Structure formats: structure tokens, C-alpha cells
Amino acid sequence: MPYMSGKTMIQQAWSEGYAIGAFTAHNLETIKAVLLAAEKEQSPIMIQIGQKAINEMGMKxxxxxxxxxxxxxxxxxxxxxxxxxxxxxxxxxxxxxxNFQSLMFDGSALPFEDNVRITKTVVEVAEALGLGAEGEIGKIGGTEDDITVDEKDAMITTVEEALDFSERTGVHYLAVSIGTAHGVYKTTPELKFDRLSEIKEAVKKPIVLHGGSGVPDDQVIEAVKRGVAKINVDTELRQGFIKGVQSHWSKNQDDFILADVMNTGIAAMMEVVQHKIRLFGSNGKA
Structure with a gap:
């Protein structure tokens, strides 16, 4: 199996100035779409298994x-x-x-000390097993996997807390809040690039951008230049898949062959994944 530790994969991307797409998969078809797109683009990728999918389908x-x-x-x-x-x-x-190759404990809703304590323990296990470990500091707005954060609570991460958290936990890559949200944006997001650069300079580690769907391409490119090495994409993938299926059914209302219907969803989702891979600069890096 062509598995690679998240620590190695993200570190490599960070040192070479591109980002890894972390694409959320919910079922067989969406896993297939991500894998085929990555193979086509000859790109290393992360497949994310999140809370909604685990609740519905089971981790195993x-x-x-x-x-x-x-x-x-x-x-x-x-x-x-x-x-x-x-x-x-x-x-x-x-x-x-x-045999996951990367673990994220998200204690961003917990008191800071609790977040540090538990994340540090997860990092120690990841270290012992040669896996990657991600932690999150600052809240990122929107709803993801049935977890909602109000926009006003989506506080921008400070350099001080990022550095303190990074040093005390030893996380390999750090998710920070710089103005993105999970889900669908009501207005165009404006990322706080100065803060991103300050955090990167202080922690000297790869930064993770959550809520990567709907961020304008030029802002994504800028974020990668400033040290983002993992970008999470979920909403746009689901939109691609579902719109693909909808367009198929609008033309073929009586097509009840499941494979036909699913294949249009897979093809539409693959296009989104391939676009993101090229945008992140990971194409040809396999």
C-alpha cells in the first residue's frame, strides 16, 4: 500500500513550498473520486475521515x-x-x-490548558508510531461534522497562543484561525495574511487551513506562499458530487442504474479535486 506518514508528507510539502489537499471522503464513491483524481494528477494526498462519516458509516x-x-x-x-x-x-x-497515518485531536472548544494536555498525549502516541499529528488553536467558524461555531466566536488565532500551543504540544502541523469558515460562505472570505506570516515565523511549522472550500484561488495561492501546507476541502467536493448527480437525473429521470448515477457524481467530484491539486501545487509531486 502506498501509505505515507502525515508528518513526512506535510513536512515535504512545506519545505518545497506547495500544499497537500486533505479531501474529506464520506463513502465508497467519494473515496474513489479522490484516489482517481490524485493518480491522474500524480499528486500525494490526504483522505480525511471525519466525524459525520464516522457517525453514519463507521470508522472501520x-x-x-x-x-x-x-x-x-x-x-x-x-x-x-x-x-x-x-x-x-x-x-x-x-x-x-x-493504521491511520495522521491524527487530529481538536480541542479548540476546550479550555486552553485541556487542549494542550490532551493534544500533547495524542502527539506522543503519534510520535511513537511514526504518524503525523495535528492540533487546533483558535475557533474556526461555521458547521463541520455536526459541530457548530458561531461566526462571532471564530476568533483569529494570536501569535502568542499559537507559539505556546505549538511548543507545549509538539504538534507536527497546526490548524489556526485566520478568517476561514467551514461550510458555505455568505460573503467572500478575506484571509488575515499578516497574521498567518507572523504565526509561521514564530512556530516554524507547517500551517493547516481549515474551511478551504470557497476561498478564492488567489487567496489560496497566497496562503500557500506564506506557509500553509495542508488545506482541508469538504463542502466543494460534496457540492460537485451532488450537482453531478442532479444534472444526470435532470436529463435521465428514469435512469435507476445506480452505477450510472454515481459515476456522474464521481466524475464531477474528480474535477474539483484535480483543480484543487493544481491550485495547491502538489500535482506531479508524487
Whole structure:
């Protein structure tokens, strides 16, 4: 299997000045779309398994599906399976035993000291197993995986807390809040680039951008230049998939062959993934 530790994958991207797309998968078809797009673009990628998908499908079935599809489609590019936005230490440990290559404990809603304490323990386990570990400081607005943060609570991360958190936890890559939100934007986001640069200079580590869907391309390119090395994409992938299926049905209302319908969703989602890969600069980096 072409698996690579998240630590290695993100570090490589960061040192070479591109970003890894962390694409959320919800089922067999969406995993397939991400894998085929990555293979086409010859790009290393992260497949994110998040809370909504785990609640609906279960961690093990989704994890097993990635193995099966890699084998079936003879995928050769580096792949990292990432546990996204885990709010539970126990879940992080389960993912570690199921051969995930990257773990994220999200304690951003907890008191700062609790966030540090639990994230540090997850990092220690990841270190022992050679996995990547991500932590989050500052709240990122919007709803993701049934977890909602009010816009007014989406506080921009300060340099001081980012550095303190990074040093005390030892995270390999750090998710910060610089003006993105999860879900669909009501107005065009404006990323706080100066803050991003200040954080990068202070922590000297790869930065993770959550809420990557809907951020204008030019802002994404600028963020990568300033030290973002992992960009999470979910909403735009789901939109692509569902709109693909909708357009198929609008033309073929009586097509009840599931594979036909799903394949239009897969093709539409692949286009989004391929566009993002090129935008992030990871194409040809496999």
C-alpha cells in the first residue's frame, strides 16, 4: 500500500513550498473520486475521515474501503489517511490502531490548558508510531461534522497562543484561525495574511487551513506562499458530487442504474479535486 506518514508528507510539502489537499471522503464513491483524481494528477494526498462519516458509516468500514479501492484501482501515489476533528482521545487511539497515518485531536472548544494536555498525549502516541499529528488553536467558524461555531466566536488565532500551543504540544502541523469558515460562505472570505506570516515565523511549522472550500484561488495561492501546507476541502467536493448527480437525473429521470448515477457524481467530484491539486501545487509531486 502506498501509505505515507502525515508528518513526512506535510513536512515535504512545506519545505518545497506547495500544499497537500486533505479531501474529506464520506463513502465508497467519494473515496474513489479522490484516489482517481490524485493518480491522474500524480499528486500525494490526504483522505480525511471525519466525524459525520464516522457517525453514519463507521470508522472501520471507511478505513477498510480505502485499502480495497487502492488495491482495486492500483493506486501508486502517496496516500495519507487522516482522522479529522476528533473530539475524543479514545477515538484518536482507535484510529492509530486502524493504521491511520495522521491524527487530529481538536480541542479548540476546550479550555486552553485541556487542549494542550490532551493534544500533547495524542502527539506522543503519534510520535511513537511514526504518524503525523495535528492540533487546533483558535475557533474556526461555521458547521463541520455536526459541530457548530458561531461566526462571532471564530476568533483569529494570536501569535502568542499559537507559539505556546505549538511548543507545549509538539504538534507536527497546526490548524489556526485566520478568517476561514467551514461550510458555505455568505460573503467572500478575506484571509488575515499578516497574521498567518507572523504565526509561521514564530512556530516554524507547517500551517493547516481549515474551511478551504470557497476561498478564492488567489487567496489560496497566497496562503500557500506564506506557509500553509495542508488545506482541508469538504463542502466543494460534496457540492460537485451532488450537482453531478442532479444534472444526470435532470436529463435521465428514469435512469435507476445506480452505477450510472454515481459515476456522474464521481466524475464531477474528480474535477474539483484535480483543480484543487493544481491550485495547491502538489500535482506531479508524487
Amino acid at each position: 468500514p471507511l478505513r477498510d474501503a480505502v485499502d480495497s479501492l487502492i488495491e482495486h484501482h492500483q493506486i501508486s501515489v502517496p496516500i495519507c489517511i487522516h482522522l479529522d476533528h476528533s473530539r475524543k482521545f479514545e477515538q484518536c487511539m482507535e484510529a492509530a490502531t486502524r
